[in-house]
Amino acid sequence: MAEDLVLDTAIRDWVLVPLSVVMVLIGILRYFVSKLMRSTQLPDAKVVKEGQVIIRARNLRAAAGFIPAKAFRARRIYFTNEENGLLHVPKEQAQNAQAQMFSDPNMAMDMMKKNLSMIIPQTLTFAWVNFFFSGFVAAKIPFPLTQRFRGMLQNGIDLSTVDVSYVSSRSWYFLNLFGLRGLFSLILGEENAVDDTQKMMQMGGFGFDASRSLAAEKDSLDIIQHEWTLPKMEQRAEEVLRKLVK
């Protein structure tokens, strides 16, 4: 067990503090760059309309009993007929939807921009940290930790004898990368915080296939049995009134 490594104060002045400052500055810079590059994308008419159609069809399905049978049938035909029904999706179009999404240059461009503003600075800073500060023991946390934290705190030093409470410079970089969100939300305002972790999660889910939900809605509208609930209401109204009159 190495008895108390003494850290040079120069390490604090030239590694620990500059690293944090640089991370903060890069975060702010990135915020402004992404603000510059952000294009207010106009929603596509078709997408907006499809969303609205689905809501309306769902309403129709849920409250079908409240309108007369004639009105319901007219609406069902309007939604589901095979020629120009709102919910009807032609076969070949359904297959192309996915391909279309990838070929749309605008969308690809947008993805690129988002990724660029995220990946490039990260790789650059990581390379910078690796190049200048690799192997530094940059700080010591004032309480002991178990061995499991070694991977988290001593990334880049392969010495099993060093006490776990020492933090390597590369680990310090990672801690900053993920831990500065609170600071950013203070500096840039609540909603503007650059949240790397969240962005990474967003990367995965993209491409919502509207045609599939349209088709599902159409099927469930097709099988629904219309039963007008109003005739029952007269009796119920009578009961209500009888109670009221008494």
Place this chain on the structure above:
Amino acid sequence: MVGAAEEARLRRLESQVENGGGGAWEYLCLVRKLKLRRSDQVLRHGLALLNDPRARSKLGGEEWTLYEQVAIAAMDCQKLDVAKDCIATLSKQFPSSGRVGRLEAMMHEARGAWAEAERAYALLLENNPFDQITQKRRVAMAKAQGNISAAVDYLNKYLEIFMADHDAWRELAEIYVSLQMYKQAAFCYEELILAQPTVPLYHLAYAEVLYTMGGLENLQTAKKYYALTIELTGGKNTRALYGVCLCSAAISQLTKGRNKEEKEGSELQSLAVEALTKDYKKRAPAKVPLLTNMLRNMKLTS
């Protein structure tokens, strides 16, 4: 629609603000949230806030929202110079913003410069064709000019895309009723019923449209919808009670010769009559004779 709790809170805040007890900003926020039209108060208190530099700086970024709110309120009160100042401040802060552009177009509207406003709205829509508020403004403008058919056209075009917007459906239904296009109005009310099946007002309005259209089938349906309204309101809605009576009278007149099938409905109508008389006795005893007279004329009471 404003809930009872919110309305009570609004009243309390209003009286507090009126009597100089502070809380003006909370009041303005609540008015904005509930989308109420209290232009007079908003203008007075909002302007007081804006003229006080200390209070204004306390608002931070919300300051600009307040400018917008006051500008709209000022236009409503025809204080055009105030509105102009507000809009000038806003356009200095947010040059080439669509929201400020809309305010400027509304300013044209308030001055009565319809052509200019129309052009401004068209320009805004060119930049952002899915701006719901601007599209609705255009409808409102057409209506204000008395150009009802244009309003109907705009609304129909709007509903083609935003077909789940029930406020627009409601507006369209009311316009159709005012134009006496009952079939179309009935369609709109059906749409509203589908969107919010628990709101009794829509059922009531639908029943009224059906009753107005007339015909045995429509009358019977209308009676059912009146019954539904009674059920939903617990029999408190006088209009629905009257509706049941009127429908029954009309139906019995139409089916005078063949009175075999209409037997089970009679009880509902006599109950409605009873409920009506009871309500009148309790709340307006002076008008009871009028009511009994009328019911007798309709041959609903013996």
